[in-house]
Amino acid sequence: MDEARLYLGATIMLVEDDIELAEMIQSRLEQEGFKVVHEENGLLAATRIQTLQPHLVILDLMLPGLDGFGVCREVRPHYHGPILMLTARGDDPDQIEGLQSGADDYVAKPVHPKVLIARIEALLRRYDQHGPVPSRRIEHGPLAMDATQREVTMGGHKIDLTTAEFDLLWYLSERPGQVLSRDQIYRELYDTKYDGYDRAVDVYVSRIRAKIGGKDEERVVLKTVRGVGYLLAVKESAS
Structure with missing residues (x-):
């Protein structure tokens, strides 16, 4: 089955002030069966994202009113869908700041349509709550994760994670104590x-x-093993 058909009708908010580029992206995505809502202004986009709650947001960095970093930071407490950021080619600081602001992934300009669609499908697939998950709940001491609700609590306090953060923490939580390399992840x-x-x-x-x-x-700590990868270390409680 064509992967895009799995998400037929999904709403994508495209925030881009380059009209020519926006029209190209919108046309291609609509050909794939997506519903696209376009916004040029960052301030207006921040409000519309929270109101519309689209399945996914494509967010440019350089925008009038409020830049992409600002939009991302403003909507993240209220919007938990995936955000795909458009960055300048090879601009590593922009990519890092975008991820730190709450974006889930990024695509470098100029945007190749096939690459963009592949990234969109990957994000929607990861965000799909009805996908196959071996266990719907994981608990490690004070850390509790619920895959159905995509909720995380630490010591009973709710922790707000983005789609990418939840997926990575779930992946690590399924393999406590294992050092997982970047290649493997x-x-x-x-x-x-x-x-x-x-x-x-x-x-x-x-x-x-x-x-x-x-x-x-x-009792629960996410560790970086230098030169190797990451692991979720879980200490047994004292009895």
Whole structure:
């Protein structure tokens, strides 16, 4: 089955002030069966994203009213769908700041339609709550994750995670105590090869750690194993 058909009718909010580029992207996405809502102004987009709650947002960086970083930071507490950011080619600082602002992925300009569609489908597939999940709930000490509701709590307190953060933490939580390399994470979680340069997972780990904590004396800590990868360390409670 054509992958795009799985998401036939999904609403995408396209935030782009380059009219020619926006028309090209909108036309191609509509050919694939998506419903596209276009907005040029960052301030207006921030309001419309929260009101419309689209299935996915494509967000340019350079926008009138409010730039893409600002839009991302403003909507993240109220919008939990995937955000795909458009960045300048090879502009690593923009990519990192975009991810730190709450974006789930990025595509470099000039945008190749096939690459854009593949990224959109991957994000929608990861965000789909009805996909196959071996277990719907995971608990490690104070950390609890519910895949059906896509909710995370730490010590009973709700933790707000983006789509990408939730997926990565769930993946690590299914394999506590295992050191997982970047190659393995990209291959098994994102169904792609790690190119040696992508910083997305590094940023996700940093953001997750900041939200759930991560000191060595805590019972659950997300660790970076230098030169190897990451692991979720879970200490047994004292009895």
